[in-house]
Amino acid sequence: TSNQMWGGRFAAGPDAIMEAINASITFDKRMAAQDIAGSRAHAAMLAATGIVSDSDAEAMREGLITVLSEIEGGDFTFSAALEDIHMNVEARLKEIVGPAAGRLHTGRSRNDQVATDFRLWVRDQLDAADGALVALMRALVAQAEAGADWVMPGFTHLQTAQPVTWGHHMMAYVEMFGRDLSRVRDARARMNECPLGAAALAGTSFPIDREMTAQALGFDRPCANSLDAVSDRDFALEFLGTASICAMHLSRFAEELVIWSSAQFRFVALSDRFSTGSSIMPQKKNPDAAELIRAKVGRIFGANVALMMVMKGLPLAYSKDMQEDKEQVFDAADNLMLALAAMEGMVRDMAAQKANLEAAAGSGFSTATDLADWLVRVLDMPFREAHHVTGSLVARAEAKGCDLPDLSLDEMQQVHGEIDASVYDVLGVHNSVASRTSYGGTAPEQVRAQVARWKERLG
Ligand code: ARG
Numbered sequence: 001t002s003n004q005m006w007g008g009r010f011a012a013g014p015d016a017i018m019e020a021i022n023a024s025i026t027f028d029k030r031m032a033a034q035d036i037a038g039s040r041a042h043a044a045m046l047a048a049t050g051i052v053s054d055s056d057a058e059a060m061r062e063g064l065i066t067v068l069s070e071i072e073g074g075d076f077t078f079s080a081a082l083e084d085i086h087m088n089v090e091a092r093l094k095e096i097v098g099p100a101a102g103r104l105h106t107g108r109s110r111n112d113q114v115a116t117d118f119r120l121w122v123r124d125q126l127d128a129a130d131g132a133l134v135a136l137m138r139a140l141v142a143q144a145e146a147g148a149d150w151v152m153p154g155f156t157h158l159q160t161a162q163p164v165t166w167g168h169h170m171m172a173y174v175e176m177f178g179r180d181l182s183r184v185r186d187a188r189a190r191m192n193e194c195p196l197g198a199a200a201l202a203g204t205s206f207p208i209d210r211e212m213t214a215q216a217l218g219f220d221r222p223c224a225n226s227l228d229a230v231s232d233r234d235f236a237l238e239f240l241g242t243a244s245i246c247a248m249h250l251s252r253f254a255e256e257l258v259i260w261s262s263a264q265f266r267f268v269a270l271s272d273r274f275s276t277g278s279s280i281m282p283q284k285k286n287p288d289a290a291e292l293i294r295a296k297v298g299r300i301f302g303a304n305v306a307l308m309m310v311m312k313g314l315p316l317a318y319s320k321d322m323q324e325d326k327e328q329v330f331d332a333a334d335n336l337m338l339a340l341a342a343m344e345g346m347v348r349d350m351a352a353q354k355a356n357l358e359a360a361a362g363s364g365f366s367t368a369t370d371l372a373d374w375l376v377r378v379l380d381m382p383f384r385e386a387h388h389v390t391g392s393l394v395a396r397a398e399a400k401g402c403d404l405p406d407l408s409l410d411e412m413q414q415v416h417g418e419i420d421a422s423v424y425d426v427l428g429v430h431n432s433v434a435s436r437t438s439y440g441g442t443a444p445e446q447v448r449a450q451v452a453r454w455k456e457r458l459g
Contacts, residue, residue, distance in 0.1 A: 041216035063097035107206035115195035132340035144170035149444035152357035160364025167447035191235035194219035198229035271349030303328035
């Protein structure tokens with residue numbers, strides 16, 4: 001039998017394979033609430049503009065409420081023959097309210113309908129990401145505040161570079177997630193225009209009120225060009241791009257947590273709640289949540305690339321290719337939210353190992369730069385020469401198998417005669433970090449200033 005929505009010009013129904021490739025209901029049913037919200041706004045507008053009668057609009061309104069409660073209650077039968085959420089809802093509406101349902105699609109197409117539903121769905125995800133990022137940042141700020149003056153090694157090339165503070169390291173991630181948050185908010189502001197009423201592609205001859213539907217659905221304004229409105233998926237791509245950058249940050253942090261929780265580092269102890277054991281090795285406590293966050297990022301990047309590939313080269317306006325947008329975004333959103341929540345939990349629970357951090361901070365000649373700076377400041381040595389002298393001292397310590405502060409003054413003076421005992425003041429890691437007082441530096445006072453700024457911004 002031919003299709004009940006557009007069967008007028010069809011003599012035969014679709015092949016089973018056609019139905020399988022064409023139907024999107026298995027996944028776009030996730031937009032049921034958005035679809036019904038869009039339809040309710042459209043129905044109310046149709047009545048307000050006199051395009052349908054008040055009684056028909058009222059029947060649609062009540063019917064749509066019933067359909068939504070059926071879907072939410074799990075007693076709705078989705079049909080692949082009805083392709084997608086839009087037609088499933090409309091067909092059920094017709095069963096409930098009769099002929100009035102047939103007037104709902106006046107001045108509307110599935111093209112503007114799906115674009116509207118999907119925007120509403122993505123907008124909800126941006127709002128959820130906003131909240132999840134704020135929660136994660138609060139957890140990081142709490143860690144930073146607790147350990148604003150705890151010392152740890154700072155790395156470049158994952159080789160010991162200079163001592164930094166634990167709080168400083170935590171606040172670096174707050175900056176990253178803060179940029180993600182601002183990208184989320186920018187994306188939301190930019191995408192908040194309503195496609196509804198663009199109809200198939202050209203607009204409609206019915207005297208619709210697009211301002212009214214836009215406002216009812218919480219959009220700032222209607223999309224200005226009907227062709228663009230139905231063919232634009234920038235909002236989904238911006239979500240995926242924003243999610244990708246955020247996921248990249250999550251992955252970097254996850255990688256650090258994997259390294260830090262290893263027996264060789266012991267910088268942090270992850271909680272039991274966010275770790276797993278081994279079925280064979282009794283001693284194991286594995287950072288699986290961090291590893292899975294690191295891995296899930298691949299799916300989010302994949303979704304971003306996949307949708308870029310779907311959209312590139314599509315002529316205006318709507319093409320069915322665009323139906324492939326939703327699964328990518330759904331999967332990326334689900335995994336981003338999970339990763340953000342898992343990271344927040346891990347950060348809240350993790351215990352920085354202060355003594356281990358401090359011991360590590362002093363190893364690897366981490367204060368060599370402080371020593372070179374001392375030679376410049378106290379002996380007025382050119383920095384290049386100071387670098388060379390310090391290098392010789394490091395070589396001595398290395399040969400002796402000790403750290404820089406363990407060299408005697410005598411040994412130091414053999415390398416450079418003018419070095420005096422006050423040099424030892426700058427070789428300690430606490431003095432080292434305390435001296436880095438430049439704006440945004442690692443000194444505890446600067447870290448506390450960062451914490452205070454973010455606490456105010458995060459409320
Ligand atoms: N299920 C479709 C999608 O997700 C809805 C739009 C269908 N429009 C059309 N012209 N066939 O894109």
